[in-house]
Amino acid sequence: MKKISLLGVLLVLLGQMVFGQSNPQWIRYPAISPDGNQIVFTYKGDLFTVPSNGGEAKQLTFHEAHDYKAVWSKDGQKIAFASDRYGNFDIFIMDASGGPAERLTFHSNDEIPYDFSSDGAHVIFGAQRMDIAAHRQYPTGSQPELYQVPVKGGRVDQILTIPAEYVQSSSDGSKMIYHDKKGGENEWRKHHQSGIARDIWLYDAASNSHQMLSTFYGEDRNPVFSPDESEIYYLSEQNGSFNVFSMPLENPSSITALTQFENFPVRFLTISEDGLMSFSYDGELYTLRAGEQAQKVAVSLVTQAVSNPDNFISINGGVSEMSLSPDGKEIAFIARGEVFVTSVDGSLTKRITETPEQERFVEFSPDGQYLLYSSERDGRWQIFKAERKREEEKFFFAATLIEESPMLDLEVDAYLSKLSPDGKKLAYVENRRSVVVLDLDSKEKVTLLSPDDLFHMRDGDQYFTWSPDSKWLLATYNPTMVNGEAVLLDASGEEPFRNLTKSGYDDGSAIWVNKGKQMLWFTNRDGLRSYATSGRSERDVYTLFFDKEAWDLFNLNEDEYKLWKELQKSKESEKDSEKTKSDSKEDKVEDLKFDWEGIEDRKARLTIHSSMLGDAVLSKDGEKLFYLSRFEKGYDLWSTNLRTKETKKEISLDANFGSLTWDKDQKNLFLLSNGSISKINPESMKRESIKIRGEMTYDRQAEWAHLFDHVWQRTKGIFYTPDMHGVDWEKARVDYGKYLPHIGNNYEFAEMLSEMLGELNVSHSGARYSRSIPLPDQTASLGIFWDYGHQGDGIKITEVIPGGPLDKADLSIKAGMIIQKIDGEAVSESVDFAKLLNRKE
Structure with a gap:
């Protein structure tokens, strides 16, 4: 049904x-x-x-x-x-x-x-x-x-x-x-x-x-x-x-x-x-x-609505995820829950989806002919594909006719789809806690990780990625939420998964590098961490080599590596002279081979300092690590020369989050940070912003209806049990859904959701909303305590806070003094002096 x-x-x-x-x-x-x-x-x-x-x-x-x-x-x-x-x-x-x-x-x-x-x-x-x-x-x-x-x-x-x-x-x-x-x-x-x-x-x-x-x-x-x-x-x-x-x-x-x-x-x-x-x-x-x-x-x-039923907004940022096309000319991205595609040169941006529901997990197919994404419709997550219908239109950002169709026909949640590099298999998450691989020709399906192997807390919290030869996946195995492990999955399902990290610490988010001969992953084994697993952890980037020859190359010293490079140039020159026109075709992807003997010793720490990490990628030659690290305020882009260990901050970003991805030839690095996309030349570190010129309309009431349904469905699917304090969750859906036509803004919507979730009688639940407006009030601090009992104008100081704005040797401000003016304006008893401190540094 x-x-x-x-x-x-x-x-x-x-x-x-x-x-x-x-x-x-x-x-x-x-x-x-x-x-x-x-x-x-x-x-x-x-x-x-x-x-x-x-x-x-x-x-x-x-x-x-x-x-x-x-x-x-x-x-x-x-x-x-x-x-x-x-x-x-x-x-x-x-x-x-x-x-x-x-x-x-x-x-x-x-x-x-x-x-x-x-x-x-x-x-x-x-x-x-x-x-x-x-x-x-x-x-x-x-x-x-x-x-x-x-x-x-x-x-x-x-x-x-x-x-x-x-x-x-x-x-x-x-x-x-x-x-x-x-x-x-x-x-x-x-x-x-x-x-x-x-x-x-x-x-x-x-x-x-x-x-x-x-x-x-x-x-x-x-x-x-x-x-x-x-x-x-x-x-x-x-x-x-x-x-x-x-x-x-x-x-x-x-x-x-x-x-x-x-x-x-x-x-x-x-x-x-x-x-x-x-x-x-x-x-x-x-x-x-x-x-x-x-x-x-x-x-x-x-009453009257305070805004139009269809709200028109520009999309020039607010990007939450991105996917680069195989030819490097287009970027698909998610903004405000919709799929867009923009040209890398920033000339055109095309909206692909137009729904009140959310879309996530967008990616290009390996041949660039269609887009895959997940959307939460009809009460469940589904996987969709979008194709250009006119053969003469080569780019999504300039296409006039795009057709969407379901990729799968399932009655259960399915999302986070990833096509194998050869385009023949589809890996995805089913029912939030199973990693499944589907053969697109035979329609045969195998489950690689089951609910016993994966803890689920929020949509999209599972992780896996395909190998270059389309026969393996790296994934994060985490049955208890406490500490994950990076594991290798056989895409055919014939072999059991292999734990590659076995540390007891939190390991995961592994990626294939060096044509599949090695992997990178994140771990908290060396950094500061909460042993109760209740707080954040500092992490490092580690590498593991599946290929012993690649490991030996990694361990050459600087002089040995220079000699090896000269020998390689000579060999490549000989190969070039032997090439024929038939050899100009792209090399066939070779099947990966794993040197399992001694593999536990072929690992190394790549970052020289533990930190809050956002993402990391390796240069094409494997010599430089680029990563997003947070030491002070936000995330910045750093690099480490893996041969010399020289480490430096390349670009200051002060970002709240970020991700990195290479183009196909690894000539350009694409950065998503603070909702904006930019292209970086890895040699010069020149950064060029990708201009997004999109627009969309949205129906606020329809979005609230979807969000209400999302919260109710998600709670039922991953949290609610029938014996939970005797709460009838089906009844709660009806009881609180009737209020939706009477909701006027996001504060009221969040409060209504909190009332519904409050029926469950559990901690750490509810919804919150904080409105963002241009140039809001921001009250500066004087760095003092003051006397609330003071009569008359001015602010009477009772204590100067050490290290605060007024704790300066050249000011000589002490307790008992009265501040009479702020930036030349008199501090009157008839004014809340916070007014004089707004928008002040």
Whole structure:
């Protein structure tokens, strides 16, 4: 039975959506007004208000940024909220009736509002800003601290040096209730009970003391004061799903459940002055009074998309993988999940695929006549081929008609295809944990590595590569994830695989070099490494010789090698004189021969220093190693002369990742780094950028539908088991898939995925999104601690951090001094001075 992806069904639903929404179903972050008459909430990235008894919602913000976590001022006249309009979440404030929003905070770390102070003069928020000098726990993203900023703008003050979230002040400001944050666990994980679960606390400002109110070992969060402040209401999972509970402050152990929801968690509890609570459940709004039944709030709204359904973008970078054509004139690459082909001279770029699903693992066929790639369609990975249909069109980048067809017809996942050099066999990964070879003529299939031999964690984490004679493969054998080994596979499947490294360390990613007479591979046996296998390792490039004669040549000293080269020139000259026209054809590839006796001694370390390695290749004559290494910031291109051991940095790249590949004759080295492709002359090391001039349209809603399906399918295929906490994963697909038409941006999509993955009740799960905009705020550091209690203009220094920007002998800056200006601008008490530090070096 053919698998049916949810994507098609979801696209039908999305196609039926109109701008008018009678029943919006992904309402998040509701907050009820102090008088209980209005509820502000976020839908599709904008703020709306709706009467608390239901009705038509009014849109307050109309910005492409994500606006959320709105809170009301005590008099109900203002709303503060978080928005990423400058590349990170800052605090903004606006009239509750609508209008322009004023920015209050300017730091490039996220700032999230929780409440207004009791006197209405400040907005209380959580953030990762500068701590006080006396506190030992420096704030991080998972350990934010508590601050406040004047509603009219001004200097930010610190309230608490500990993580306190969803803070609410008492009416007189003497107390605050909050839930703590002990670590970075997925906020939307459900039902877990551990030491990292949140608890409810009461803070007394007069005594500067904190009292833990909750005792449940699971999640307790989002507390609010009752109108008379004699008790609190909060959300807890102590009866299963998140529900609303009450707790008397005089007797915290006397807990009462106020709601009994089962299938979904109650989220975002707030309360009005007269005790009317609001929250969201299953993507919709509800209100509740203690002792009564919760009431659903009917919401209708009219909104418009903030962007076109078909988004047009240029493709001039963002390359994630590449494949060079056999003639060296074309490069196939993947950008933004699509297949493109560009000319090496950069004159033309052609889009090959046009799907909302992702394509990966692109390569040219050995004769250059077609492309192979994998695509995740109809709920599974499949292998496709793309061919030029007009014989007169010799290049993909200039082809007018390209036909795509499935390479295989399988009902299971199949990807990471690699054609043998003779084009007769296809190796690929089947069901994520088997390496299979298919004879394209006979259709006979053999499994070379089985699930017992391979650990799988993410798509594309298996590795293998064909030998020049198409009879063998080098692969990485890794049954436990801990340490891999480089192994040799017989493509016919007649011989068992042979372990070539046998080190007990992590060995893998072996490549054939020197016409198959030797291999290179990466190993962490010599570098710094985590013995718990939980961290990164420094690696080296090693080589192993299958041919003893090649090994002997490798071990010649410099003088011996020069003599050998002269003898070779003489022999080659004799061969050239004997050549006839019939000999001008390309030499036939010879079958590889393996000298197994003593092979364990024919290995050598090629890099002279262990480091973080990206990729490595060997020059045609085998004398020079080119490799991507990271010592300081990013990866750079290095080389080592294997005869003299001279090692040097050839090109500074500061790359996040990279890969290297030769053209067929090994005359040019092609480099992929930081999403860009360049061609390098290995003699002069001259680098020439490959200009990409591509373009594409994409449907954002269709892509979300695919990504949702991808996450669900992948989780089911490699992680989920039917007895996992009793979770019905098929039901989760339906429960959360219904929200897709109501998603407005990537933040909301990531949060919805996190809610679905949170059903599994496992750690290290969830989805995150970080928006990238041109010239975002970046707040420079002064390298000081300052006095938050300082009154008046300027920044009073309490400590100069050693080695920081102001720790200079010629400055003589000391504790107690006051910084009055930054780059000539006065540091006023009426301004968040982070504004003066943005985009400063």
